[in-house]
Amino acid sequence: MVRLHDLPVEELFTSGHRLCAGCGAGIIMRMTMKALRGPTIVVNATGCVEVSSTIYPYTSWKVSWVHVAFENAAAVASGIEAAYKAMRRRGAWDKHVDVIAIAGDGGTFDIGIQALSGALERGHDFLYICYDNEAYMNTGIQRSGATPHGAATTTSPAGKKIPGKPEFKKDLIGICAAHGIEYAATASPAYWSDYITKVRKGLEVNGPAVIHVFSPCPLGMRHDSSKSIEIARLAVQTRYWPVYEVERGKYKLNIKVPQPKPLIEFLKMQERFRHLFQPEFQHELEALQRWVDDNWRRITALCGETT
Amino acid sequence: MARLMGLTGNEAIAYAVKQCNVDVVAAYPITPQTIMVEVISEYVHNGEINAEFICVESEHSAMSACVGASLTGARVFTATASQGLALMHEMLYIASGLRCPIVMGVANRALSAPINIHGDHSDMMGSRDCGWIQIYAENAQEAYDWIIQAFKIAEDPRVLLPVSVNIDGFILSHSMEGVSVLDDEDVLSFLPPRKPVITVDPDKPITVGALCLPDYYFEIKFQQIQALKEAYNVIREVNREYEKLTGRRYDFVDSYAMDDADAAIVCLGSTAGTAKAVARWLRSEGKKVGVVKPWVYRPFPEEELIKALGDVKALAVLDKACSFGAPFNALCSDIIATLYRYGKDIKVFNCLYGLGGRDITPNDLKAIFNDALEIAKTGIVKEYMKFIGVRE
DSSP, rough: OOOOGSOOOOOBBBBBOOOTTHHHHHHHHHHHHTTTSSSSEEEOSSSSSHHHHHHHTTOOBBSSEEHHHHHHHHHHHHHHHHHHHHHTTTSSSOOEEEEEEEEIIIIIIITTHHHHHHHHHHTSOEEEEEEESBBBTTTBHOOOOOOOOOOOSSSOOOSSSSOOOOOOOOOHHHHHHHTSEEEEEEEOOSSHHHHHHHHHHHSSSOOOOEEEOOOOOOOIIIGGGHHHHHHHHHHHHHTTSSEEEEEETTTEEEOOOOOOOOOHHHHHHHGGGGGSSSSGHHHHHHHHHHHHHHHHHHHHHHHTTTO | OOOEEEEEHHHHEEEEEEHHTTTTEEEEOOOOOOTHHHHHHHHHHHTOOOEEEEEESSSHHHHHHHHHHTTTTOOOEEOOOOHHHHHHHHHHHHHHHHHHEEEEEEEEEESSSSSSHHHHHSHHHHHHHHEEEEESSSSHHHHHHHHHHHHHHSSSSTTOOOEEEEEETTTTTTTTEEEEEEOHHHHHHHSSOOOOOOOOOOTTTOEESOOOOTTTHHHHHHHHHHHHHHHHHHHHHHHHHHHHHSSOOSSSSEEEOTTOEEEEEEEEHHHHHHHHHHHHHHHHHHHHHOEEEEEESSOOOOHHHHHHTOOOOOEEEESSSSOTTTOHHHHHHHHHHHHHHHTTEEEEEEEOOOOOGGGOOHHHHHHHHHHHHHHHHHOOOSSSSSEOOOOO
């Protein structure tokens, strides 16, 4: 595990970007840049981080950074990785280049899943980071395949009949691990050392690696912007967001939660879940709790843990 | 020393790509282009070329990977057709907007629905405003020659735009012809390794693809317009240099028997070959007809077209793609706009032909020439839009 004094002082994701106060993604980008080990190119899918960090003629990035479109960060990364391979072979380039693709949950779970699956299957040497704020926050909070059950978004509103999103969240890491890649992991910015260590590990792997990191969003999850890291910590401590890694198919729980905090502590801090506390939607709250319990049991079983 | 090889259009393009020493090919199979990527895969698997072949999971990812690769300074090729080009549509604009000198072979094919695998120009015409340089070849030889020239045009620092080289699906993609090919060394001397101007070099960090709001977007698009204008000069230079090497003369426009022609057909691609044969036949009967074939469709060669048309009185413009609901189809609209701009009073009618691979026969073309000659004589256009060979 990386320690605080191991981290470089230099900021490669600089201040001046226009992300919201308390944005988890901004914190995650800064941490990501602390894990670099050499020449790096970042490929950023369309999304909050992209639109807020590179408003022409400004940029927050001190590494080479490419944005092409929404659904194709993994495909663009494939092209960059392949190009350096070919150019190294013909002597036009001599160094290893780390390629990091960064996308939100919309760009990963939904519109980008095909390009991601293709790139993982082809085995390109790159790290894919999905910062998951659990909805299309950039376009104004629409539900995605990553939005949890019950959460209110503008396309899954807390209606009188349908209270929030009826469906449950996709298992992204399960999908990625099923490609037989060497490294996949979840993380939370509240556990910075775990996250930065994982980014470095993902870069060191010879082949594709995926990190799925929880990204608090004051605007979309509707929480106090000073509480982002607290929420990111509660997500883990309530077992809502299990932090684990899958190395060559072997699951390992990185943060044990023997005495979970009540899920409602996490939910109550976010207005997106407010309607679930109305008595008539009690069953929805229970359904979400059941999903959290089942997911925890499933993941810990895969990790060989007994709870 | 040049050699003669028996190659289909697809194979001719693949062979040219091999000789151009590409670094990355990212492509997805689609009829009638598939053989291009199959042959390139063979070159890669047999160690005949250094390229990385990325077997992407879609054409959208093909062009995405090409953009990523091109930004590093690599030489990049892809190929597609029909639905594949349509799926790439979003990325075509990004490739030109990010100034990636990618070269793409397109075996033109009809668009669904109904699904049809045969040749027409709906695919490329549907993307004609994507900011790419667009070239149409008449035969396998031209396809081979244009691919080699395309890389040199695309990668020129004055241009930095992607180029598509179009061949008629099946008619050219699958027909074998004798193709005169250059020695590898001659191609290398004509087309040395790419010297990129700006790359995403991790040692000299840059930001590519930033968000441009109303205060900058227009200027960046304007630069693209200027680059296409600049491409005009570069295409001419490259054509002349290639002529020195091969003796084969390429230009913006290919014209046949136009010196004293009263009437002419304007068309793209392989149809021009048939039209030239029919013109020769009609000339032997004393009818003054000619053929004009734009090799380069974008940037549209207005000046060269006007020159090629000379004193012709009537034109039949043949379109192999339908611009639904438009006054004329794409090529015809461009021709009419050009005539208007140059104040030329040439009578024009538009023929829509060949959709979904419907054959256009010498007799069809003879009838079109005769209609054009009649208009040249009378000055009266009775039908501005004809549908060739369709059962109404």
